[in-house]
Amino acid sequence: MKVFVNKRIPDNGIQILKDGNLDIIFQETENPTHEEWLESCKQADIILSVGGKNKYDKEFFDACPNVKAIALFSVGFDQVDIEEATKRKIAVGNTPDVLSRATSDVAFLLMQMVSRKVNYNTAKVKSGNWKDFHPLEELGQELYGKTLGVLGLGRIGFEMAEKCKAAFGMNIIYHNRSHNEEAEKELDAKYVSFDELVQKSDIISIHANYTPEQADLFNTSVFEKMKENLIFINTARGGFHNEKDLFEALISGKIWGAGLDVTNPEPMQKDSPLLELPNVCVLPHIGSATLEARSGMARLAAENVVAFSKGEKMPTCVNPEVYED
Ligand SMILES: NC(=O)C1=CN([C@@H]2O[C@H](COP(=O)(O)OP(=O)(O)OC[C@H]3O[C@@H](n4cnc5c(N)ncnc54)[C@H](O)[C@@H]3O)[C@@H](O)[C@H]2O)C=CC1
Ligand SMILES: O=C(O)C(=O)CO
Numbered sequence: 001m002k003v004f005v006n007k008r009i010p011d012n013g014i015q016i017l018k019d020g021n022l023d024i025i026f027q028e029t030e031n032p033t034h035e036e037w038l039e040s041c042k043q044a045d046i047i048l049s050v051g052g053k054n055k056y057d058k059e060f061f062d063a064c065p066n067v068k069a070i071a072l073f074s075v076g077f078d079q080v081d082i083e084e085a086t087k088r089k090i091a092v093g094n095t096p097d098v099l100s101r102a103t104s105d106v107a108f109l110l111m112q113m114v115s116r117k118v119n120y121n122t123a124k125v126k127s128g129n130w131k132d133f134h135p136l137e138e139l140g141q142e143l144y145g146k147t148l149g150v151l152g153l154g155r156i157g158f159e160m161a162e163k164c165k166a167a168f169g170m171n172i173i174y175h176n177r178s179h180n181e182e183a184e185k186e187l188d189a190k191y192v193s194f195d196e197l198v199q200k201s202d203i204i205s206i207h208a209n210y211t212p213e214q215a216d217l218f219n220t221s222v223f224e225k226m227k228e229n230l231i232f233i234n235t236a237r238g239g240f241h242n243e244k245d246l247f248e249a250l251i252s253g254k255i256w257g258a259g260l261d262v263t264n265p266e267p268m269q270k271d272s273p274l275l276e277l278p279n280v281c282v283l284p285h286i287g288s289a290t291l292e293a294r295s296g297m298a299r300l301a302a303e304n305v306v307a308f309s310k311g312e313k314m315p316t317c318v319n320p321e322v323y324e325d
Pocket of ligand 1 (some may be wrong): 155208210235236
């Protein structure tokens with residue numbers, strides 16, 4: 001079978017594909033146009049897909065009837081119309097668990113960077129604007145004993161809550177599709193409604209899976225209900241927050257600060273007004289960017305490809321219904 005790999009992935013993944021006797025098609029150009037990418041997809045039976053830019057929807061499946069499976073190099077699968085893929089019996093795999101530590105580390109890091117305005121303060125030193133010690137300047141806020149609100153307490157949300165509890169003795173509240181009994185037992189996490197989460201949290205960290213129905217979930221009417229000291233952290237997907245509304249909430253003092261690893265659009269425009277604010281820290285979607293996580297992702301994605309090519313079930317399949325008769 002032919003597998004199309006649209007970006008270079010760690011060597012351990014390529015080795016697994018070679019050992020699985022797959023015929024590998026690599027993307028020839030560094031920044032392919034949509035048409036160039038689509039042409040390569042048309043030749044493949046399986047796509048090993050890196051990045052969130054390429055969408056796998058009805059239009060794509062119609063254009064590439066030969067494609068039988070998609071192995072994503074990500075745990076998030078919002079770039080795929082899963083319902084449509086399942087209808088066509090196209091198996092979709094993702095890369096859970098191996099990146100939970102790295103991604104929750106980034107959420108934890110952003111929370112601390114924002115709480116002490118690290119971004120702004122390092123820029124101050126670099127620009128020569130560090131003048132003198134002042135008792136009233138550059139005051140941050142401490143995180144000890146605060147309430148962390150997790151939206152989407154799954155694999156990554158759990159690890160973020162665990163770190164916040166261990167490091168800062170935080171109270172954990174969460175809103176999820178269902179109760180997370182492990183978190184309730186081990187972290188004393190309390191299930192709350194979305195409204196309660198918004199009103200009671202000192203820090204909100206988003207770790208839910210994104211769907212288009214949740215676009216702009218965090219908008220002015222939601223920011224208005226938050227505490228004034230609220231630190232907003234999004235490492236899930238940029239579509240969850242409305243960037244303009246977030247900016248307004250920050251400059252009007254409705255909330256205190258924001259740390260983003262994901263933006264809408266990505267990459268963020270370099271003239272985004274958010275980048276001018278002292279209590280904001282933006283990272284370029286680096287949640288899973290560690291050697292360890294990326295090699296785990298390469299392994300899982302390649303194993304999904306090989307399993308599918310042998311007629312076996314993908315080990316980490318998003319839509320296992322495709323294997324039912
Ligand atoms: N910044 C980065 O580099 C990375 C970002 N991510 C993002 O993190 C997300 C979460 O990953 P995992 O923790 O592995 O997924 P998961 O599936 O283990 O956890 C997500 C949880 O969110 C819940 N959920 C979904 N929609 C919800 C809603 N509207 N309200 C409340 N709860 C909701 C689900 O029930 C589930 O418990 C991914 O889908 C991806 O978008 C993942 C890895 C790296
Ligand atoms: O895995 C994901 O969903 C990412 O966003 C990148 O690792």
